[in-house]
Ligand SMILES: Nc1ncnc2c1ncn2[C@@H]1O[C@H](COP(=O)(O)OP(=O)(O)OP(=O)(O)O)[C@@H](O)[C@H]1O
């Protein structure tokens with residue numbers, strides 16, 4: 166897991182909002198994004214950007230980097246949807262280029278489809294990032310516990326979460342130790358250093374596992390992982406009103422779009 | 427209640443695949459209500475002794491007793507035993523399990539099935555006692571090693587055990603936090619809790635402990651009152667455990683300037699014991 170991402174979730178300006186309020190809001194937008202038309206989906210994306218960057222205070226470079234990262238994956242696959250190949254492009258195609266004795270062309274239908282996929286993915290990515298960046302994982306798990314999901318699942322998620330950072334720390338400390346002794350000076354050395362790192366990581370993980378099992382027992386492990394967390398959240402009317410009013414506007418916008426466009 | 431809280435009789439323990447026993451024919455008795463220190467060279471078996479005392483390892487020989495009752499290795503006995511004996515590991519990572527500071531401190535309390543309001547109260551109190559309130563909602567992987575150490579100690583202390591075993595509690599702590607920890611340990615000891623601390627810091631032992639156990643190669647070498655033990659250690663220079671600075675200074679001073687015969691155990695007492 167990306168540690169910067171995690172750090173932001175713990176320090177963003179919306180942390181004091183109840184996670185349920187944020188989750189419910191994001192979920193409502195996610196569902197809306199599935200049914201509305203592209204202009205409304207773009208509005209959702211922009212609105213989420215306002216929440217994430219301006220309200221929560223996530224650095225915009227970091228945020229755009231994440232969004233562009235995900236969207237660039239998508240764009241490459243969109244190319245395959247937009248571009249068609251035939252010996253002769255149909256008359257209603259928007260553009261066409263000759264290639265290998267045939268023609269590559271872009272049809273209106275394919276373009277529309279691509280735009281729909283693009284704007285829908287953008288909107289869902291934005292709502293997902295809003296949650297990831299403003300709700301710390303541990304608090305997310307508390308909400309999950311109140312859902313009908315089996316507790317064993319949330320317990321496992323919490324333990325994995327702790328382990329991931331332990332592993333990351335071990336890997337990092339080995340890598341630093343290797344670097345400080347010149348283990349990555351040449352390509353050949355780097356290769357053998359990496360293989361050493363992986364072997365060490367596996368061994369140390371096994372050891373860590375044994376140690377933590379002892380630690381958990383010593384703390385009175387009782388067949389369950391249960392924790393208590395304080396909930397010093399403050400429901401915000403200002404944010405609550407904006408999210409409700411915004412959702413209503415989005416739906417009105419969609420109705421107008423269907424009637425007039 | 428007997429005068430001795432924890433007792434080991436002829437305990438042997440060899441790690442799986444190890445050639446030598448880590449603990450060999452170990453016998454000692456820990457007086458109840460004392461501030462006890464466990465000292466000995468690296469690898470002499472201090473951490474192993476703690477793991478045995480918490481019922482985490484099963485001795486291949488010998489018996490471990492709490493209040494005169496021998497430890498049995500069924501789940502119920504172990505659970506009750508571990509409620510009474512708290513263990514703070516040498517490496518804090520080993521016993522931190524929850525995502526945030528406050529939730530980690532609550533872990534042991536949740537295991538005891540206490541009511542939620544009591545858990546909340548105790549966690550808040552412990553956070554305050556250990557100066558952790560500001561870190562309460564921070565994730566553990568954003569803490570420094572010294573802060574993690576404090577969290578791991580707090581998570582055990584909040585359970586109010588009768589006996590607390592602390593493995594190198596002052597490791598990684600700065601001067602201020604060491605002082606705070608000592609104050610906290612003193613107030614815990616005052617409330618009647620027995621403390622056993624493994625450490626290499628002899629200056630700390632000299633000032634703090636009132637009973638000392640010395641281990642060598644898996645067995646008990648010495649046990650007794652602090653001054654008596656250092657008296658004997660001085661006669662055993664081959665052991666190379668070293669001696670507390672205050673003790674050495676006191677023994678170098680000419681008798682003529684000493685007002686008292688008992689070695690002082692703090693700088694202030696040293697000052698009060700001399701005439702200038
Ligand atoms: N998991 C293990 N497997 C095999 N041998 C071990 C293991 N852990 C410890 N030992 C050995 O057992 C002996 C006692 O180790 P222990 O950790 O109890 O020493 P210690 O007194 O706590 O040392 P230190 O002061 O360095 O913490 C040592 O010789 C050590 O090498």
Ligand SMILES: [Mg+2]
Pocket residue numbers: 472473474516593
């Ligand atoms: Mg040790």
